[in-house]
Amino acid sequence: MIWKLLRRNISIWQIAGYAAATFIGLSIVLIALQFYRDVSAGLHNDDNDAGGLGLISKRNIVISKPVGLKSSLSGTAPSFSDGEIADLARQEWSGAVMPFQAADFKVWAGVDFGGRGMSTALFFESVPDSIVDVDPELWKFNPSAPEIPIIISKDYLTLYNFGFASSGNMPMLSEGMIGSVPLTITISGAGNTTTLPGRIVGFSSWLNTVAVPQAFMDWAHERFGEPSVAQPSRLVIEVTDPANPEIDEYLSRHDYEVAGPDNDLGRLSFFLTLLTTVIAGIGALITLLSLGILVLSLYLLIQKNHKSISGLLLLGYKPGAIAGRYMRLVISVNASVLLFASIVVPVVQSLWAPALTSLSMTAASVWPTICAGAAIMVVISTLNSLTIRRLVHGCFRA
Amino acid sequence: MNIKSISLENVLPKVFLEDGERTSGTASDIWNTSMRFEAGKCYCINAASGTGKTSLCSFLMGVRTDYTGRISFDTTDIATLGINDWCELRRTSLAYLPQELDIFDELTALDNVLLKNRLTDFHTEGEIRSMFEALEIDNRISRPAGKLSVGQKQRVALIRALCQPFSFILLDEPVSHLDARNNELCANMVTDAAAAQQAGVIFTSVGNPLTVNVPFISLAL
Incomplete structure (x- = not known):
């Protein structure tokens, strides 16, 4: 019943826009991270001496x-x-x-x-x-x-x-x-x-x-x-x-003077790090912008529903109970975004995995990447929840 | 929480200070003086428009804090109460019928009342239905509140205000849109509920007061 009042003025398009933007941003960050982990795992792998019998470890x-x-x-x-x-x-x-x-x-x-x-x-x-x-x-x-x-x-x-x-x-x-x-x-x-x-x-x-x-x-x-x-x-x-x-x-x-190919490794690694940092940075920027969109949407939503919210507070509903409804919505959106991004990462990884295999490199596990994504979404959800809490508390006084 | 009395000491809305009005406080029984509302008694605040009756209700309900002086529930200065304290008071000690009614138009008349009763679990649904009958709006019970007249909304809001235990009930122009007969039905329901809980009743009026059949103290703002 209370949700019937609170859901009014929720724009499905704003939520969808936020979800899409966050999904794209998070996916880029996670794909960049996975790519970096895959390739640097290969670069640091002792078993991948490019030639000879691997007599001397690459280290x-x-x-x-x-x-x-x-x-x-x-x-x-x-x-x-x-x-x-x-x-x-x-x-x-x-x-x-x-x-x-x-x-x-x-x-x-x-x-x-x-x-x-x-x-x-x-x-x-x-x-x-x-x-x-x-x-x-x-x-x-x-x-x-x-x-x-x-x-x-x-x-x-x-x-x-x-x-x-x-x-x-x-x-x-x-x-x-x-x-x-x-x-x-x-x-x-x-x-x-x-x-x-x-x-x-x-x-x-x-x-x-x-x-x-x-x-x-x-x-x-x-x-x-x-x-x-x-x-x-x-x-x-x-x-x-x-x-x-x-x-x-x-x-x-x-x-x-250095014998062997190893002196290229540092330079390669530097460019790899630079490249993935730039890509991950773009992803992070998109995620941050989408976070900004969400904060604005929430602000607008709670502004529009100010009368209902203050009415509920006057009846004795706790701000936490009201904020909790909105938090639930935002957190379930965030969880879906994380779920979809977690599906996308292994799918995209499978696109470059054959190339890695042909270089006799093995792909790194996607789980640490997904855990990093989960950590990012926990941080984002916490920020969202704090924003909602602050806005709902703002409705308490006239 | 049981409140025995509400005391006001030199309370004045800040907006009056800014306007330079009422600083002497001579004409008011409430502003800028020392007074006390006691549980079990009935108060009628007669006021012209713009004298601050809604401000008083807002101060007492914790919605606004823009006043000078001190308001206390028993010995507790209400300025020290936090949001959760107010939520608790609004469920257990202070019943309120605001002038704007705060009826949710998208819910039915019954759901508007149940919304409150779910918090307090004070009445059964059967009791609530018989309150609708007593105020003669039982035929509107399932209608969206947006389609009710102001007078019908006032009665729904009154039933909702009574769905909780209280030490004081504040009614801000509760019967402004009701005829004499309905006024009396509402007055009886309020005074019965207040008597059952030894609670205080504070109602405001700009000319159409609640026709309570109990002795009441008349105050001028």
């Missing part, structure tokens, strides 16, 4: 200094000082900073292709085992039954296959084949020479070296190395936040 970058005239003449690679390493480690996006350890002994590698032998001078570097993403069973060195596991750059294989092999009438090799070819490694230094079997256990698309396990390097150093304290010329940095745009800025400021 690590390899940096070096550019080789200039001075280092060319002196014959020593530009190295990192202790101070520079400490500064790198202090950056908020960096975790552990680990040096490459170069072998200070001579290495020859030989291979036997059914009687046709080939051998080449080689070098070894070791990187910390923790960042090498191969089966630990393969990546170990046992001095009592020595066999050297090796990771080489994928580029070396490409060079061989399309350079040497095609022009030199040699067989082309696949990654699988190489893994099964036994190598003969000869190392010499400090007056000693030995020959060990070796095996290529993996290829890296961007770890630009010939890497061996730390255990082997330590073992070999002891026997063939010269005692020295050379500064490292290449560093592996464990990046805790690969999407941080500061990485790029820091590295270019210090004129460091």
Whole structure:
């Protein structure tokens, strides 16, 4: 009965306009949020190394200094000082900073292709085992039954296959084949020479070296190395936040060179964030404008129904009971808006999901996005309720 | 809440102050003096138009606060009452028939009354129907109130005002559109209800007072 009085002057078109505008605004905000979450989940995902065998987790970058005239003449690679390493480690996006350890002994590698032998001078570097993403069973060195596991750059294989092999009438090799070819490694230094079997256990698309396990390097150093304290010329940095745009800025400021594609990640992430912020901002603006429309409509409605409301208050109806009717209406509209927006988000997500899959990225769950939408609508409903309460209380006094 | 008395001390509508009228208060039994309405008694406020009788009702019902001086229900200054206190008083202690009646035209005569009675649950629907009969408007009971005459609306509003317990009932020109016979029917219903609750009756008049058959105190505004 009281609703019969209060619903008078409610404009269905105003309510529908508010619902439509809020729905559009909220949907844009939530879709932008979902898109950001989907794509940034992909960008931050360790399993998505764009190439190679995923040997080194994407969270690590390899940096070096550019080789200039001075280092060319002196014959020593530009190295990192202790101070520079400490500064790198202090950056908020960096975790552990680990040096490459170069072998200070001579290495020859030989291979036997059914009687046709080939051998080449080689070098070894070791990187910390923790960042090498191969089966630990393969990546170990046992001095009592020595066999050297090796990771080489994928580029070396490409060079061989399309350079040497095609022009030199040699067989082309696949990654699988190489893994099964036994190598003969000869190392010499400090007056000693030995020959060990070796095996290529993996290829890296961007770890630009010939890497061996730390255990082997330590073992070999002891026997063939010269005692020295050379500064490292290449560093592996464990990046805790690969999407941080500061990485790029820091590295270019210090004129460091980065191996691998990771230095694009920060810039990409920056543009992604910018884009989604702009879109979400537009959605938020639409939502805010629709909120403004609703406040005006409510103001008008309660102005028009002022006589009924003050009449009811004079009979002893509480302002809360009257405001509650309007709140119920607005909250049910808001709930429907949220419901429809929650349906739209997964539908729209399914439009870009195939594209994500083709980039071997997995879409993020929509639930956190819907929860964010619910939180937004709770805030909006609270604001609406406070407005209604204030307006109805305003009818109490003449 | 049971109110034994309503006291007014030097009360004057602010609008009079602004207009520079009535500052002496000599001609009024109510404004700018010290007086008291007591439960169980009947008061008739005779007033010319524009002397502030509706203002007085609005002050006593908490609708307006633009007065100087102090109004108290027993010992409570009504300026200290909050909105919820007023809502409570309007359901349990203060019955009111406003001059504008505040009848909702889109509801039927009966629904207008039930709207109030639902809050208080003071009468049964049967009792309400017999009140309509007593005031001889039972044939209009299901009609939209918008289609009733002013005199019929006054009687509906009176029945509605009586659908609650009260310590005082304020009637602002309750019978201005009624003939002598209907005036008497209404007066009897009001005085019976007031007597049953030992309540005070305050009614205003600009020339057609409620013809109560009980002693009443006549006051000039």
